[in-house]
Amino acid sequence: MINNLPGNTVERLSNYRRILFNLENEEKTHIHSHQLAHLLRINPAHVRRDLMLIGFSGDIHKGYEISKLIKSIGKAIDCVHVQKVAFVGVGDLGRAVADFFNHQNTKLQVAATFRIGQEPGLQFPDVKCYNISRMKEIIRQENIELCVLAVPHSFVNDVSKIIVDAGVKGILNFTSSRLKVPKEIYVEHYDMISKLEKLAYFTNKDTCPGI
Amino acid sequence: MINNLPGNTVERLSNYRRILFNLENEEKTHIHSHQLAHLLRINPAHVRRDLMLIGFSGDIHKGYEISKLIKSIGKAIDCVHVQKVAFVGVGDLGRAVADFFNHQNTKLQVAATFRIGQEPGLQFPDVKCYNISRMKEIIRQENIELCVLAVPHSFVNDVSKIIVDAGVKGILNFTSSRLKVPKEIYVEHYDMISKLEKLAYFTNKDTCPGI
DNA sequence: TAGATTGTTAATCGATTAACAATC
């Protein structure tokens, strides 16, 4: 891993890789910075700069070699060991993510989903769904390190406490609450309510009576 | 509405308001910039600057008056009419969002959820769930303007075409695909895969062998 | 009054983009 990458660069590298996987399946071997940029709706200079940060070089005529770039991104952002992810209360939205991780050969793997107050079952192919009462046990047993958390407001404190006690290191937080967790736990917060209100604002601002 | 607010400010105003609703329920009447900032883990200057942008003034001793601030945020970011939202393929994750909008008195309202290939039912209290085959019909009938989209990769193009044809103005896109929609449709993209890979990176970078 | 907070400008910080020499 390369230690000092900005968060936004890491996200973009992840995006590049996902697109490169697809291109590889289409038998493409090389891609230019402006082509990759176009696919992601970003600036070509951005692509070149990000690849510069991970020390990857392209050919001035052919562009970047796709298979090597995929490996190079892996060396930059992936950990050597596989890391397991759990979805807590997320429901259907996690399915596409689980499909991607568990079929592409990545270092992340969706190991379990949990839900509140409902009989568990096999929610997605290859991923077991448990009742939330078994969460601590399963997280420890499976050595799960990352959680996507999306339980109702009234459960947030109890559930996040269990998650942290079980040894999870990072949480992607879809609840509208700020989590009270130790500062060594990395939390990424996503608030769908404020994103929807923002969306509403921008779809309205030219038509609604303004100031 | 105030027409030239930066997107980040709109998001923060939405967050302020949500917190203010809670404080109002606790019978609080006033709050200082540093208190609001603390609750959101941001800088007090940020709060004051955002409120300056919407032309709201506080009392130098008591701080900001909560009920008036809530109204003022509404005037700044809400449209005069109620806007309806649909969740397409989102599943359980939408529940907390639906609960919030449909119980707090906001200008957004979750009017329907759709799912692929499963018998529909009443998924959340007060929100009907339909099979996706009825989507165009229902969106038109209910005059739904915003969609949260989270269907599997292979459905994205067809479903987003239907959504746009039905007249939706904004899409919160949780699929990993960039949508091909007319440019007057406002799209906000959220990519859970890259967020998880970023989370993995930051939880690992100090312990994994680095460069 | 002394002390604290607001409103607002200016400084800082970081991320994005433009520019261009080097290269083939």
Added chain:
DNA sequence: TAGATTGTTAATCGATTAACAATC
């Protein structure tokens, strides 16, 4: 060669934060 692309620096842009006069 002429033209195109890379790698990299410098400029730009926007967002955040510091600072402080004004106020009560």
